[in-house]
Amino acid sequence: MNSIKQRAQALKRWILTQNTTIDATDARRSGQVATLLMMVFGVAMAFGMTPGVSLQTVPLTPVVEDMTANPGTVTPTPGTFIQQDQVRSGDTLAALLFRMGVSDQAALDFIATDSKARVIYQHMAPGKPIRVEHAANGDLVSLRFPYGDKGTLVVSRTLSGFTSSLVGEGDLHRVIQANGTIHSSLFAAADNAGIPDSVTRQLTRLFSTDIDFHNDLRSGDTFSVVYEATQNDFDQVVPGRILAAEFVNKGVTIRRVYYESAEGGGDYYTPEGHGSKASFLRSPIEFSRITSGFSAARFHPILKTWRAHKGIDLAAPKGTPIVAVANATVTYAGWRNGYGNMIELHHANGIDTVYGHLSAFAGGLHAGEKIHQGDLIGYVGMTGWATGPHLHYEFKINGVQHDPLGPEVPRFASTNLTGHARAQFLSATAPYLRQLDAVRGSAIARFE
Structure with a gap:
């Protein structure tokens, strides 16, 4: 330690003697600088001589966690990184990719000119997710972008350049139950129940023969719905078709259930197997x-x-x-x-x-x-x-x-199921109706 002090004092003397014309103030400042350097030098020497501490460079291995619903479905190539982000207001594709560690002009040029890939520019709405795999130098390895109900758009680097393809949604299917009570409007009640607009629109079409959704709705009317959905690569739930639904309008309960026969072709029926497809809709406008x-x-x-x-x-x-x-x-x-x-x-x-x-x-x-x-x-x-x-x-x-609302207008097509076809229908739709009973029962229990 004496050797450290001696070196520091020598450094201070050297600094103070570099300019013999300095005034007292400058001397004080130089002294302060020298003292600071002594402290830094001393600390550095102390750490340099502490036993058990190696100055050898330790390599750092980045760890990137895949935050999808199925972590094992996407595995990065050794030496690459997978990241997911979402479009922010004002984002350009270049800015978004740069934020995720991608700096690849060739990839941007391909996306801008390829007939499939350029739809990314048309669908970059705020909140839209995007996932990339990139090399440490910023080169894009692959990009995945949700393309509505069409699936996922994939851009991939190959030995000869880039390719684009559209792949279907993942295999994770779900059945979702929900119910709501109308206080102001159907869509407001559906939003409160967490039901997507696409499912609500299906609901209006499904009951459009029986209910005029502008004139017939009353405060206190209730609805329940069981619908299918797919969970995509980005952990988003993409709503699909209604499987069963119930609407209680002015105290009258109306139910519909979906059935697809072995011969193919699905349609909606009453729980008894009576065809519910309208010959003529009640109105050519949903809300009027x-x-x-x-x-x-x-x-x-x-x-x-x-x-x-x-x-x-x-x-x-x-x-x-x-x-x-x-x-x-x-x-x-x-x-x-x-x-x-x-x-x-x-x-x-x-x-x-x-x-x-x-x-x-x-x-x-x-x-x-x-x-x-x-x-x-x-x-x-x-x-x-x-x-x-x-x-x-x-x-x-x-x-x-x-009169378009008069009794002369035929409302229902005669598509009633009978015999063996009806027995198959009752067996196939029973699970959906039980789910509908369950979701309706839970709603009643909340208000009792």
Whole structure:
């Protein structure tokens, strides 16, 4: 230790003698610097001479943990790293990848020009997950990006460059149960119950023959649903098809259950096996209100005269989607006087439906086209003789207009199951109905 002090004192003397013209203040400052250097030098020497401490370089091995639902499904190549992040507001792909340790212009160029890979740029919404495997030098080894219900987009480095492919979702399937009570709206109740919008929209279509979701809902109505889902590579739950559902509207319980026969082709039925598929939907718009009903005499708001109103007017915001109420052939799509943009569909058994005042038609819609029930045909507008955005909807039987909500409109197709087919149906759907009973029972118990 005496040797350390001697070296430090010598260093201090050397610093102070480097400029003989320094004044007292400078001398004090130099002394302070020298003292500081002495302390640093002393500490360094002390650690350098401490027994048992090696100064040999110790290699560090980075550890990257895979945070997916199935940690064993993705294994990094030796010498590479797997990281997962999500798109942030204002992110570019280059910035996102750089944040994850990727610095590879060739990979960015490939993604920007490849017909499959460039959809990443179109779907980079905030919160969207992305997973990369990269080498220590920043080269991209592979990239995985969720592409909606189509699966996962994979970009991979090969010996000859990069490739892109679309792979299906993982094999982890789930069945989810949920229930809700309506206080303000169906979608608000579904959000409170954690039900995705895609499942809620299925729910409205499933019960659209029995319930007018704008006029019929009441506070206190309840619904229960059992639906399938897939857990993807990013630990996201992707909702799928409804397996069973119940709606209690104004005290009336309505149930539907999905069944796919051995011959293929699935459909929804009542728990007893009665076909529930509607011949004609109750409304061509999911959520609307009737502003003018079917009548023999109505004061026309534009013509200012009393005349028959041979249809119903459904108020809805401009751009609201309009769907075909049943399978049909398009007989007319164009402009027609007071109707403005109008579509006429021809259905079986001499039935036609008319849709007027549209703001636009569905892309590619033309006379002679075959369409199916629920297909998009156009959008609500106020073209022609209209004082506000709404849909004028007519229902004709053999050329004569009838009230679209009247008893003449056929509601259900005759697809009842009987005999052996019904026995198979009851056996196959029993588990879904038991789950529906369970989720409904848990909801009742919470309110008792």
